Amino acid sequence: MTPVIMVETIALIYYNAIRKATNSSVLKTICKQILKDEVPHIRFQYERLAILHKKRGHLLLKLTQAIQRTLFFTIVLAVWCGHHKALRAGDYIFKKYWQAAWKKMKFAWERMNPQLYEWDNKYDLENCDFQQEQSELLFDELIMRKKGVQNG
Ligand SMILES: [Fe+2]
Numbered sequence: 001m002t003p004v005i006m007v008e009t010i011a012l013i014y015y016n017a018i019r020k021a022t023n024s025s026v027l028k029t030i031c032k033q034i035l036k037d038e039v040p041h042i043r044f045q046y047e048r049l050a051i052l053h054k055k056r057g058h059l060l061l062k063l064t065q066a067i068q069r070t071l072f073f074t075i076v077l078a079v080w081c082g083h084h085k086a087l088r089a090g091d092y093i094f095k096k097y098w099q100a101a102w103k104k105m106k107f108a109w110e111r112m113n114p115q116l117y118e119w120d121n122k123y124d125l126e127n128c129d130f131q132q133e134q135s136e137l138l139f140d141e142l143i144m145r146k147k148g149v150q151n152g
Pocket residue numbers: 008037038041
């Protein structure tokens with residue numbers, strides 16, 4: 001389940017890149033729909049993972065997190081190696097891609113960590129406007145909102 005959420009997180013960047021790179025309105029529409037669909041998928045995954053890890057001891061949870069970070073590091077690099085042409089065409093230079101990937105995954109990790117998980121719906125995806133142009137932005141907005149909550 002963990003690799004799935006990682007791949008779906010990177011898919012947000014990938015389909016956003018394709019959306020930006022293409023001149024085809026059909027492909028743009030498909031990408032927008034995929035982006036829109038991916039956000040609730042990611043939410044579903046991090047919620048399930050938070051529930052699954054709830055009874056995990058502190059040490060085992062730390063080990064799980066370390067393995068996840070190593071795995072994500074590998075996946076982010078592998079996707080870049082395989083798809084850098086498409087990503088570059090969509091304005092993602094390596095640094096931007098790397099930062100976007102970790103930012104999104106950090107958001108998901110925060111939510112899948114049973115110790116940090118808030119278990120409230122106040123800032124959940126359901127309350128957001130899905131009519132927005134793209135879920136990639138929506139996802140960024142959510143990250144900022146969540147941070148705003150923590151800072152304030
Ligand atoms: Fe998905």
